[in-house]
Amino acid sequence: MNKPFISLRPEITRSHAFTLMDWMEDERVTRYLSDSSSVSRFISQAVDRAQMPILTHLFNQGGRFFMAYDRDDRPVGFVRLVKTGADCEIVLVVGExxxxxxxxxxSTIREGLKLAFLDMRAENVIAKIHPSNVRSLKGFERCGFHLQRETPTLNSLSLNAGRYLQLLRDGVMADSPEIYVTEIDKARLQSLLAIEDETPQADLEHEIERAIVVEPQRVSGDVVTMNSRVVLRLDDEKQEVALVYPQDADARDRKLSVLSDLGTAILGFQEGDAVDWMVADRTRRIRIEKVVYQPESSGDLHL
Structure with missing residues (x-):
């Protein structure tokens, strides 16, 4: 059975806004939302004020807003992240x-945490939940949140960046199979991320943090390491690609930058692994068919 899959996407269209309004009119959805009336009013005003097809800028006033999509690219909910100082409040709804x-x-919580900690660089993420909303309370607790403050009408839960990273490394936050990265690749990739600091690469940083780190001489020969050449299946399309650093990327020679959607997606996986990943704004099923060449198993440790 496939694990749940969610991708968060920032673009908000008028169609999305009408979907959101439908969700906010469902009493089962809004029952525990303390600000449901203000959210509904905000969405309605955004639709009335702007006749343009894209409303992203309106929904990102005072915070960041994302539609949540399932693996079939259907919108199923939303996430709002509001950062104040070092803290970021997360509000999410599964609307269907x-x-x-x-x-x-x-899955939606974990994707929201990835953005809050690795993109927005929050030090703490806060969730405020009605005490009767047992499903949400358990969901956040399973993702590592602890009760911070409790009142008759609101429970405040929090998770700090240090604990989040530890949970990532312990494998608690993963919806995908384990991945493996060599010590050398990890050091080089972390240096790359430091250079790219002005344009955060949350997905790549997430994968590096959750990876099991191994010595180059001990990595299994069927693992996709940097500079490996791989046969993969992208949905129903079979292709052979090489995973390279950005300066070596060449689309004509099928050399994929590790910063690309597909490049980040295949890093560290093994032959036979399959993962759902957002590639070029839609969900794709990626399966590693064969590692044709791997530097470590070929003795090319300098690559």
Missing amino acids: HDNWGQGLGG
């Missing part, structure tokens, strides 16, 4: 009642 209880909430 039929999707409740399928694990989408947990």
Whole structure:
């Protein structure tokens, strides 16, 4: 059985806004939202004020807003992240009642945390939840949140960056199979991320942090390491690519930068692994068919 999959996307269209309004009119959805009336009013005003097809800029006033999509690229909810100083409050809704209880909430929380900690660089993420909303409370607790403050009408839960990174390294936050990165590759990739600091690469940093780090001489020969050449299946399309650093990328020679969607997606996986990943704004199923060449197993440790 496939694990739940969620991708968060920042573009908000008028169609999305009408979908959001439908969700906010469902009492089952808004029952525990303390600001449901203000959210509904905000969405309605955004639609009325602007006749343009893209409303992203309106929804990102005072915070960052994302639509949550399932693996079939259907919008199933939303996430709002509001950063104040070092703290970031997360608000999320799974809007389709039929999707409740399928694990989408947990996946949505984990994707929101990735953005809050690795993109927005929050030191703490706060979730404020009604005490009767047992499903949400359990979902956040399973993702590592601890109760910070409790009142008759609101429970405040928090998770700090240090604990988040530790949970990543312990494998608690992963919806995908384990991945492996060599010590040398990790050091080089971290240096690359430091250079790219002005344009955060949350997905790549997330993968590096959760990876099991191994010595180059001990990495299995069927693992996709840097400068490996791999046969993969992208949905139904079979292709052979090389995973390289940005300066070596060459589309004509099928050399994929590790900073690209597909490049980040295949890093560290093994032959036979499959993962859902957002590539060029839509969800793709990626399967590693064969590692044709791997520097470490070929003795090319200088690469």
